[in-house]
Each structure stands twice: as C-alpha cells, then as structure tokens.
Amino acid sequence: MARFLLKRLFSATLTLFAVSVLTFLMFFALPRDPVSSICSKNCNPERLERVRDDLGLNDPLISQYAGYMKGIVTGRDLGSAQGGRCDAPCLGWSYVTNEAVSDTIARVLPVTLSIVIPAAILWLLLGVGLGMISALRRGTWLDRAAIGFSLTGASLQLYFVGAVLLMVFVYNLRLLPVPSYTSVFENPAKWASGLALAWVSLAFLFSAIYARLSRAQMLETLSEDFVRTARAKGLAKPTVYGRHALRAAITPVVTIAGLDVGGALGGTVITETTFGIQGLGRTAVDAVRSGDLPTIMATVLIAAVFVVLANVLVDLLYAVIDPRVRLR
Amino acid sequence: MDSSEPLPSGEPDDRPAVPAQRSDQDAYLRVDDLRVRFDTSDGVVRAVDGVSFSVDRGRTLGIVGESGSGKSVTSLAILGLHDPKRTTITGEISVGGRQVVGLADEEVRRLRGRDMAMIFQDPLSALHPYYTVGRQIAEAYRVHHPKANRREARQRAVDMLDRVGIPQPARRFDQYPHEFSGGMRQRAMIAMSLVNDPALLIADEPTTALDVTVQAQILDLLADLQAEFHSAIILITHDLGVVGQVADDVLVMYGGRAVERGSVEQVLRSPQHPYTWGLLSSVPSLHGDADADLVPIPGNPPSLINLPQGCAFHPRCRYADRAGSRSRTDVPELRPAGAAGHLVACHLGEEERATFYAEDVASVGVAR
Numbered sequence: 103m104a105r106f107l108l109k110r111l112f113s114a115t116l117t118l119f120a121v122s123v124l125t126f127l128m129f130f131a132l133p134r135d136p137v138s139s140i141c142s143k144n145c146n147p148e149r150l151e152r153v154r155d156d157l158g159l160n161d162p163l164i165s166q167y168a169g170y171m172k173g174i175v176t177g178r179d180l181g182s183a184q185g186g187r188c189d190a191p192c193l194g195w196s197y198v199t200n201e202a203v204s205d206t207i208a209r210v211l212p213v214t215l216s217i218v219i220p221a222a223i224l225w226l227l228l229g230v231g232l233g234m235i236s237a238l239r240r241g242t243w244l245d246r247a248a249i250g251f252s253l254t255g256a257s258l259q260l261y262f263v264g265a266v267l268l269m270v271f272v273y274n275l276r277l278l279p280v281p282s283y284t285s286v287f288e289n290p291a292k293w294a295s296g297l298a299l300a301w302v303s304l305a306f307l308f309s310a311i312y313a314r315l316s317r318a319q320m321l322e323t324l325s326e327d328f329v330r331t332a333r334a335k336g337l338a339k340p341t342v343y344g345r346h347a348l349r350a351a352i353t354p355v356v357t358i359a360g361l362d363v364g365g366a367l368g369g370t371v372i373t374e375t376t377f378g379i380q381g382l383g384r385t386a387v388d389a390v391r392s393g394d395l396p397t398i399m400a401t402v403l404i405a406a407v408f409v410v411l412a413n414v415l416v417d418l419l420y421a422v423i424d425p426r427v428r429l430r
Numbered sequence: 431m432d433s434s435e436p437l438p439s440g441e442p443d444d445r446p447a448v449p450a451q452r453s454d455q456d457a458y459l460r461v462d463d464l465r466v467r468f469d470t471s472d473g474v475v476r477a478v479d480g481v482s483f484s485v486d487r488g489r490t491l492g493i494v495g496e497s498g499s500g501k502s503v504t505s506l507a508i509l510g511l512h513d514p515k516r517t518t519i520t521g522e523i524s525v526g527g528r529q530v531v532g533l534a535d536e537e538v539r540r541l542r543g544r545d546m547a548m549i550f551q552d553p554l555s556a557l558h559p560y561y562t563v564g565r566q567i568a569e570a571y572r573v574h575h576p577k578a579n580r581r582e583a584r585q586r587a588v589d590m591l592d593r594v595g596i597p598q599p600a601r602r603f604d605q606y607p608h609e610f611s612g613g614m615r616q617r618a619m620i621a622m623s624l625v626n627d628p629a630l631l632i633a634d635e636p637t638t639a640l641d642v643t644v645q646a647q648i649l650d651l652l653a654d655l656q657a658e659f660h661s662a663i664i665l666i667t668h669d670l671g672v673v674g675q676v677a678d679d680v681l682v683m684y685g686g687r688a689v690e691r692g693s694v695e696q697v698l699r700s701p702q703h704p705y706t707w708g709l710l711s712s713v714p715s716l717h718g719d720a721d722a723d724l725v726p727i728p729g730n731p732p733s734l735i736n737l738p739q740g741c742a743f744h745p746r747c748r749y750a751d752r753a754g755s756r757s758r759t760d761v762p763e764l765r766p767a768g769a770a771g772h773l774v775a776c777h778l779g780e781e782e783r784a785t786f787y788a789e790d791v792a793s794v795g796v797a798r
Binding site: 328350423 | 509541543544548550556557558560569570573608622
C-alpha cells in the first residue's frame with residue numbers, strides 16, 4: 103500500500119512538473135509582450151529595456167523558470183516595481199491588478215472551493231441516490247421519473263437553469279438573497295444562502311450523468327454472482343444492496359467524480375458568471391482578456407494541480423475500495 | 431450387461447447397496463409438481479415444468495441435465511432466489527416441513543443460509559472480490575446469530591476454514607478471494623455455506639470450474655462433511671461421473687421436466703430413457719476402449735419458450751418413430767419402470783427399451 107502510494111505521488115509530481123514547464127513556456131509563446139502592457143503610454147525603447155531587466159526577461163529561460171519555481175517554494179524578492187518581497191507561494195506580480203498574484207488567488211480560491219465542494223457532495227448524493235433507486239425499481243414509474251429528471255439535467259445549460267432559479271427564488275419569491283460570497287467562517291448562514299442557487303444548479307446538471315452511470319453499474323452488479331451469494335446467505339436487502347452491490351458498482355462513479363471535481367475546482371466560469379460571483383474561473387477569464395500573464399499562469403497551474411490531485415485521490419480511493427488494485 | 435462392472439468413475443463396490451429412493455412425506459426436502467415460469471418479452475419461459483422429488487437428511491440427490499434443462503432454476507426456486515416480479519412459481523417446496531412457495535420474503539430469507547445453503551459453480555465470481563474471505567464467512571454466521579459478537583463469528587469462521595482443510599486458517603481469514611487458489615476458494619465457499627450447519631445443501635456444479643484433481647478432493651470433502659453434519663445434499667451437475675461418485679439418487683432433467691428418476695445404481699446401470707443413454711454415451715470412460723468415439727446427442731437443447739410438442743426430447747430421439755405419433759402429441763408421464771422406485775418418462779415400452787439399450791448402447795461399450 104505504501105509503495106502504491108509512493109508510485110502514485112511520484113507520477114503526480116512528474117505530471118505537475120511537465121505542466122509547470124508548459125505553462126511557463128506559454129508565457130513566452132503568447133503573442134503579447136508583457137512589457138508593453140506594463141510601461142503604458144510614455145514608453146520608449148530604453149524604458150522597455152529597463153522593465154524587461156526588472157522582470158528578469160533578459161535572463162536565460164532556465165534561470166527564469168528556476169526563479170519562478172523558487173518563488174513558489176520559498177518566496178523571492180521581485181524588486182520594488184513588483185511589490186518588493188513576495189512570500190511563498192509566490193506566483194509573481196500582476197501589473198494589471200497591481201497586486202501579488204498569490205493575493206488575488208487567496209481571495210478567489212475560497213470562493214470556487216465554496217461553490218464546488220458542497221455542489222459536488224450534493225450532486226454525488228443526488229446522482230448516486232437516483233441511480234440506485236431507479237436500478238432497484240427498474241421499469242417502474244419511479245425509474246422512469248428518475249431517468250427523465252436526469253435526461254432533463256443533462257440537456258440543459260447552466261446559464262439557463264441558473265437564470266430560471268434566480269428569477270424564481272430571488273426575484274419573484276424573494277426566498278434567497280442575490281447570490282454573493284461570504285466566508286463560511288464569518289457567517290455560515292449567509293455563506294450558504296448566498297451560494298445555494300449555484301450549488302443546486304450545478305448539482306442538477308452534474309447529477310444527471312451520475313444517475314445514469316450508477317443506474318447502469320448497479321444493474322450490472324445486481325446480476326453478479328456475488329450478489330446472488332449474498333442473498334443466498336440470507337442477508338437482508340439493505341445489506342445486499344448497500345454493502346455488497348453498491349461497493350462494487352461505485353468504482354466508475356469515483357473515476358468520473360474525480361475528473362469532474364478536479365476540473366470544476368480549476369474554475370467554474372459559467373456558474374460564477376451566471377451568479378455574478380468572482381471565483382477562480384472568472385479571474386482566469388478576466389486575466390486572459392486583459393493579457394495578465396502572471397495571473398493566467400497561476401490559474402492554469404492551480405487548475406492542473408487540482409486535476410492531478412483529484413486523480414491521485416481517485417487512485418487512492420480505488421485501492422481502498424478494491425483490494426486487487428493494491429497489488430499493481 | 432454385467433452388473434459387476436464399475437460405474438462411470440465411482441467406486442461402487444465398497445459402498446453398501448443403496449435402497450431405492452423413499453418417496454415418503456417426511457423427507458427433509460420435498461418438491462412436488464414444481465413449475466417455474468419467467469415472463470419475458472419473447473414469451474413465457476417454462477424453465478421448470480412439473481418436477482417432483484425428495485431428499486432426506488444424509489442422502490445426496492444428483493440432478494443431471496444439459497444447460498437449460500431447469501436444474502439450476504429448480505435449486506434457485508428452493509432457495510427462493512428468483513425475482514418474484516418476473517417469476518411465477520407454483521407447486522410445493524417443503525423444507526423441514528415448511529412450505530417455501532408463497533412464503534413471505536422475510537421468512538424465506540431467514541431460512542436461507544441457516545436451514546438451506548448453496549454452493550455455486552464458480553467460487554471466484556461467487557465470492558465478493560472486495561471483502562476478505564473470513565469476513566464473508568463471518569457475515570454469513572452473524573446474520574443468523576445476531577447475538578454472536580465479532581470475535582465469536584471470527585472464531586467460528588476460522589474453525590470452518592480449518593474444517594474444510596484450509597491450512598493456516600487464521601491467516602487465511604484475512605486474505606481476499608484473489609489470494610486463494612481455485613480449489614481453496616471452493617473450500618472457502620463450502621465453509622461459508624456450512625457455517626450455520628444447514629440441513630440442506632445445494633451444490634450447483636461445485637467442481638465444474640476446478641481441475642480434475644481438485645474436483646475429486648472437493649467431492650471427497652462434501653462426502654465427509656455430509657457424514658459429519660448429516661445434511662441433505664442436492665448436487666447439480668452435467669457430469670455423470672460426479673453423480674456416480676457421490677449421489678445416492680439421480681434425477682435426469684430435460685427441457686424443464688424430469689425424464690428419469692431412481693437410485694444411482696438404477697439410473698447408471700440400467701438407464702431407461704434414451705436421453706440418459708445419450709448422456710452416458712457422451713461421457714469418456716477409463717474402462718472402455720480408448721479409441722471408441724464419444725457419441726454426442728444430436729441436435730441442441732430445446733427452447734424453453736417453445737418446447738417441442740409431446741415428448742420434448744422427440745426431435746433428438748432416434749427411437750421417436752418407434753413410439754408412433756404419441757411422441758409428437760402426448761407428454762409422457764413419469765411411470766415406474768424396472769426395479770422399484772425407478773421412474774421414466776418415455777413412450778417406448780419397457781421391452782422395446784431393453785432391446786434398444788442392449789443393441790445400440792450397451793453393446794457399443796460406452797455405458798458399460
């Protein structure tokens with residue numbers, strides 16, 4: 103088990119290294135000179151050159167990359183033009199927002215986490231629950247209703263569902279405040295009521311695929327020999343379904359959930375835009391619009407970290423669920 | 431036919447003569463006119479169509495037939511494992527005096543695993559891959575012994591693993607099915623089914639997935655355990671060699687119906703039904719001529735949705751014409767034939783059968 107864990111962590115580190123190199127190269131590949139957006143109107147070649155020097159853009163690529171990585175790990179001094187000392191994890195200085203990129207991230211990352219994590223819990227419970235029910239009640243009206251519900255969810259777009267929910271619950275019924283972000287540590291009730299619509303609409307859309315997947319998996323597992331054995335032992339239905347069938351049916355759901363949650367943590371642009379909440383996703387889009395390269399790099403890197411971490415987590419969960427995986 | 435010649439692969443000589451099957455009312459398991467139907471979109475599948483037999487404690491009934499003959503469906507019906515929404519079961523199944531057909535789900539569940547248990551064909555797929563073998567055995571114990579704590583259940587499971595001949599049972603308890611060999615897995619499966627000391631044990635092709643050497647060990651183990659626990663055993667198989675080795679009585683099924691029933695001596699030594707002859711002729715023999723070809727039964731098992739009219743076996747029976755048109759119109763009933771307790775469902779007359787058997791089957795040396 104320890105070896106399995108080490109192997110997974112090692113390959114995850116390699117992946118992240120590759121992503122960071124690619125992201126860094128993208129900085130130079132993009133058809134936009136970061137310097138010209140910095141020195142604004144009264145620009146002249148000498149000044150451009152000085153800014154370039156300040157930013158270290160005249161250093162060899164490798165030492166620039168090393169400096170960037172060193173900043174993430176230990177922090178570094180960026181010079182007075184870029185806010186001076188930049189503590190770890192230092193992601194550079196943004197001339198567009200005029201603040202350290204890590205400060206921007208520290209502000210918007212909790213927002214995205216607050217949207218995605220409760221929504222993911224909700225969509226997993228809803229999706230797997232619906233899938234289980236419709237598998238166990240196959241062919242009944244309950245099954246058809248659950249499948250219809252998930253088909254609807256799969257066919258709709260978030261900005262539509264979000265807009266309808268906003269109209270009904272915020273503007274007509276006035277049951278909920280206009281969506282906004284409050285820290286959960288500050289005021290949990292306000293945190294929940296401000297983000298509830300985002301959770302519900304994400305959960306509605308995402309749960310669809312989970313309902314279908316877990317229904318199909320459950321149906322397949324129910325015809326397995328070991329489920330018949332469990333029944334032949336005289337186990338009660340809840341034990342047969344919960345302990346024996348569900349555990350075997352859940353593995354593909356875990357895979358998809360890992361990909362979805364990892365991806366969503368990298369930014370839920372449409373959700374954030376629909377509900378007017380500034381999270382990681384909108385920050386990334388804004389950065390692309392304004393050519394804010396340090397911020398783009400940071401958001402891409404963070405999204406990659408989430409996807410890689412989610413995959414490591416999925417592998418670990420696999421090993422916990424299926425003892426045969428631990429051998430590999 | 432010389433009756434001192436050996437049965438297909440058993441050793442009958444050192445076994446006491448088996449009395450003919452008792453058809454008494456007090457047998458532990460009594461199945462009477464069992465019918466199992468599945469409603470499918472293609473039509474009604476008559477998987478079991480009027481089968482009767484009984485097994486008493488300490489006895490072993492071998493149920494023989496090709497795939498689709500209804501043998502597994504019968505055993506699942508006894509355990510009440512069919513989905514009631516898709517299955518119609520009529521007739522009587524009495525286990526230890528309790529009528530199982532029509533009994534509430536919860537009542538049957540309490541009998542399952544405690545009074546009647548099952549061993550499945552492929553222990554690798556029948557054991558849960560994600561739980562340790564010991565945990566699965568302990569679970570089977572605890573569900574019927576709610577007062578037993580974890581430690582007692584573990585001790586019981588370790589004892590059972592030891593009893594079925596698994597070395598280092600305490601260490602094996604914590605291993606997963608994939609860490610067991612095929613034979614060890616089937617031993618563990620047997621330990622699991624016997625953990626509550628059931629009076630009825632149904633073994634559905636318990637040795638089919640195993641090597642021949644392991645097969646013999648498992649069959650020996652079952653016989654030992656039966657002597658010890660005095661249980662009634664139903665052994666479902668398509669292998670007449672296995673039947674000759676361990677069964678006391680034999681039921682031959684074809685197309686969901688019983689075509690022949692009797693003691694193992696009767697059915698294997700003087701088989702009455704042309705289908706049984708076919709089964710015997712397709713078993714390789716250690717005693718016969720090594721060059722003799724095996725004779726397969728021509729044709730395929732019948733569709734249970736659209737069973738041939740009359741005798742279900744008639745399209746594959748080379749003697750069907752000898753019985754006249756009856757074979758295509760009337761379903762033959764199970765009638766006494768030969769020795770007491772021997773029953774056969776065939777339109778041919780007893781003397782005709784004796785002649786055909788002597789000329790076409792026994793003389794070729796396959797059925798000995």
